Amino acid sequence: MNQIICLIDDDPIYQTITKKIIHKSEAARKILSFPNGAEAIDGLTKLVQQPEEFPDIIMLDIEMPVMDGWNFMEHFQKIKTIFPKEVSVYIVSSSIACSDKERSKSYNGILGYFTKPVTLQNVLEIAKS
Template sequence: MNGKTIWVIDDDPIYQIIMKKIILKSGIFSSNFSFSNGKEAIDSLKKIIDKNEKFPDIILLDIEMPILDGWGFMEEITVLKPQINAEIKIYICSSSIAIEDKERAKNNKGILGYMCKPVTLDDLIKITSF
């Protein structure tokens, strides 16, 4: 473990459990957190800013979620960006095969990649090697 933190933002509790197991198996991260929607994650980012704590290194972000979806999360984090003193690598992890979603992710500077669910151990290793 090297002190990296990963967040999984996804409303599917089964998927969160699967990802937690894959994350633990990878041995790459010292901590991981799950959020059921983008608003919970944004609220947590605001607390980190206020308390000057450690930001996540990687965020795995679902698109379709209640309350605040993945695209809404990206809009909110863009507003917070000036207050974030770290590089956060954001990857879309979605079961959506819509070409529009893939294009939207590709055209968003804040998103480093688009992965189809389920994310595998190899996927996780690959994104952490950059």
């Protein structure tokens, strides 16, 4: 597939494992990664002038230092009109709380909620939608 996937998660081990799963799935031509929401907003804003490098999919953790996933989504909703294309966001979290799953439904841009650890099947499902 010819997609760019962006991982936003503070856990470097999770990022390494998920990158390997994405590579195995052949779901992306490129993987971007950021350790928190603030760095992701900054990085995505810098990519606005390079639409060919802008992600198609964001896999977002909820619990992170500096800026968590919910704060990221608040900022993302405000600035997404400047992005060169529509971006699909999926929550990938260790939280199994029903309140988090329900909260994710309140954001237009969030298309799904997956519980860690992410699997090859999850990645394929995300990439197809």
